[in-house]
Amino acid sequence: MSDSEEQPGADVVLEVRGLTKRFGPVVADSEVTLQLRRGEVLALLGENGAGKSTLVKMLVGLLRPDAGEIRIGGDVVRLRSPRDAIGRGIAVVHQHFQLVPVMTVAENVVLGAEPTRRGLFDHRKAAAEVRALSQRFGLAVEPDAVVQDLPIGMQQRVEIIKALYRGAEILILDEPTAVLTPVETDELLRIVAELAERGVGIIFITHKLREVMNGTDRVVVLRDGRVVGDVATADTDEAGLAALMVGRPVVLHVDKEPATPGATVLEIRGLEVDDDRGRLAVRGLDLDVRAGEILGIAGVQDNGQRELVEAICAMRPRRAGTVVLAGREVEGLDVRALHDLGVAHIPEDRDKHGLVGGYFVAENLVLNRFDQAPFSRWGRRDFAAIQRWARQLIADFDVRTPSVYARTDALSGGNKQKVVVARELSRESVLLVAAQPTRGVDVGSIEFIHQQLVAARDRGVAVLLVSAELEELFALSDRIAVIREGRVAAVLDAKSATRETVGLIMAGAAGH
Amino acid sequence: MRPAWVRRRPPPALGVAAALLVAAFLAYAIWGFRAAAVAGFAVRSCTPLALAAMCGILCERTGVINIGIEGQMLLGAFAGFFGAAAFGVVFGVLAAAIIGALGGAFLAVCAVSWRVDQIIAGAVINIVAMGFTTFFYRPGFVIGSLPTWQIPLLADLPLLGPIFFRAQPLAFLTFAVVIGLQVTLFRTTWGLRTTAVGEHPGAADTVGVNVARYRYGNVMLGGALAGLAGAMLSVEITGSFDRAMTAGRGFLALAIVIMGRWRPMLAWTAALLFGLLSGLVNQLNFDQVIDVPPQFVAMVPYGTTIVVLAVFSTRVRPPAAAGRPYP
């Protein structure tokens, strides 16, 4: 580890040759070839569905390749399980952390390779080892803290220590910055550099170009399961990478006329809402959304966005504050009453809240209107009317489904999202609450959904857009409200605001 | 420093047990043999429950809900009795453990390998066990009895001696299992991994803990304990077998698991409280202080369970992955 004098990139620690994986007729990865050198930070760049996750699963033994080989330190290896992979020095930090919430940092780190003393688990030694690793790599993790009490950024470091404890020489970080604040992201990039300095080879998976440019040595670009580029980071730029990644020049620019905002539709004052664990997540939030504008909510994940959205839509009780919709306090109204007042809601998690996976597409298209005419009369459902309506929406919103009687969970992510969007935008509404409307959706569907949101705005709907993607917020919003620790820290005009300003306010750095 | 998953689960069983002990001695000082009778009844009646509850703890901590404990106990009682009738009591007890473990294996196959709904799989065990033990039951067998052991000196302690230190083998086994599980769950690598498998199987899997193996192992071990709990009823306590003789104890054990917050000592304490309550009602009835029909006496633990769960259920947190197939 100490011979960092050596030229980085001299020896290859991991080599993948012609790796292919099919799922039925779908080819997830096709002939993927790449090399990772000792002490190198390699960016693996690609869109959702480009084959990054499948590749990672093969590298850690969760999936078996159909063809091709993986070489570690020159030897061809067959990885049958994560245990095999760890044995070979490959560790991965998943997007969803693989940590047991009720156990301590030290317990999580040593799990599966625990120190023992006289047959019993040696907690003291575990804590000491974690502390030592934490100090060596500057991670500042407290071994006796319980994981569920730690912030996300800290939990991620626990995952990194877990990998280091197991002697990982190849560390795969799967979309590590998706859940981090800009400040935490910078910190992570520093840690990654530190690890590389000490000889760890790192595969950094992302679809954010900025991070690739700032923190990696080399980039491999995947598109539709194939490697379409393998270049030194210094020899490329963001535009070039973007074109490679998408296969055509990206238009994140949405054509829209200037907004013509009308009266205030949604007026929130002093809102306080608890999260699932009963802690205050929204803490005295004020917000106005006007008819005919898109108000974007920017913020680091878990700063009260979810609770705000659910409280507006009456899915979550509020503790204090007022919510006035079109001049009327909506206290005490339930989800359905708000729906009838014209609140449309594209929920953040379509599979959890937005759809019933086992239902036909047609049933999901009337999920929150099933008991209204013409879909039912006198409590009896009218399947003919439902079917007619479903056919109409499928055509209007370009939902690619074999039939209105296809099971919804058989559709792709983009088409599932279109089902939700179609349902919510196909009726008269005054307020549209759209949470992460394009998460996990293909590029074509993103453009379509963006157009629909702008069209809703132009019809005079007040749109509240919550998104984790700054690109999306800047492309769509007329005003951007930055949320931090459950309060609106600033409201900016989208045309004049810069990404840097928003990022700083999100992180709490600026004097807002 | 105690591990987190111990530290974060109040209240300590030790405190409750100490309070019980003080109360018991006070009662003993005041009412003498009556208090001793109640305490003796309590421990005897709660011991099979406690052992069955250990089955529930093992299964659920590893992520498998076992509502087939009742059936596994019944199979154990059946195999224990007829095994004892054919080849002697030692064989009977072994047979009970084995058939219980087989019931556990069935549940594990369903829950782990076939991803069958765990509650349905458990219900199947109960129904099948009832059918088999009734069909193959033959009257007219007698068996030898298990010896009563006593631990020298300790058995002579007032009140506690006859209750905890003069008992039959399976009762002693139960005491050992409860204490042993308490130690192993919270102090060993196996316990740490079991907790991880029941809370977040994905986390355990990615660090190389074999989730399926842990689930199979623990559910089968639990099944063996349930089988032994059944044998305790037929071979050790009554020396006979009756159709449906477990009489819902397996279900009661499930409730005890919840009240004991998935911790062995606390579950034992909960079982003991049940026993005390029943024993008290029995004794008061016997002394003609109160006049309650026997059916109402029989209802006491079940009614208590509902009330206790209704009051406390929002405050307990089951293992996060219990009932969910993995992967």
Place this chain on the structure above:
Amino acid sequence: MNLDRLRPAILPVAAVVVALTIGAVIVAVDGSSPLGAATAIWVAAFSGPDAIGATLEKATPLVFAGLAVIVGVKAGLFNIGAQGQLLVGAITSAYAGYRFAGLSPLVHLPLCLLIGVVFGALPAWLAGVLRAKRGVHEVIVTIMLNTIIFNLTDWLAGGPWMEPGQVISRTPPIVGSARMGRVAGLPTGFVLAMLVTVAVWFMLEHTTFGFRLATVGANRHAAHYAGISVGAVTVAAMTLSGALAGLGGAVESLGVVGRFEPGFNAGLGFDGITIALLARVSPRAVVPAALFIGALRASSSELQAGAHVAPAIVDVVLGVALLLVAAPLLLRWLLRMPPSLSTAEVQFTRGWGS
């Protein structure tokens, strides 16, 4: 003509055939004649109008029990307490049947049925409320209630409601105005069971209430999002489930037993679980499944007397069938059937949490 409609039946029918075969092997190993057992079942269950009537009578409460379990499962609830709710329905309707003598049959019989329905619904309602408001798992509560109810009815039938001057614990006979006879040779109770089956099917498949129920069962979060009150549906589904079980108990008392006698209704609730699974949680298949089990149950004395086979063989056969339906992979492997994705397996456990 449309064979596809019968596809879902393949698995349960195969399970039953395999289970009957295993039952025959067990009978043979036990030293009796499988053929004799089969003959006994035929004679007792199908050989003439009386036998068929007996089968229908046995099947009647099973239809209700099966429907009760199905209504729960549709809403994601496992009502393992149909047994207890059935007992409550049986004893309360029997009480009303002997106590309120002198009423016109037009009033008395519906009143007795209604009492069975209401009191059967009561414990299930309690379980539903505890589930919705306190997050207590309905399986635990209904199991506890089963034992409590068993003891309660035992006490009532041997105490306050016991037939005077008798040694057996049972209520006095139900008077004629509350008895359910036969219509054109068909037991009235069975006719009622068929009507209720159609009603439950219609409710589940064609009404908005059925859609609410199914949505809560399929995805509680989406139901919440869609403005369906998960708590209210939980309570309603449990209550309805209990009402159906209670009605089954009432029909059993008023139509078959003629009074309440402890032990007469043992195991009906658990047969309800078997039926629900054999029927693959579809009300349309409940009647055939109940008839099958009813036929086996109707033949128990003939099995004992005619073929010298312990009637518990029926439980063994049902247990095996249930096992095969619950673990379809096992059956597919046994029968070398190809795995299928279209026939979704029953799965509704969400763990202990709410």
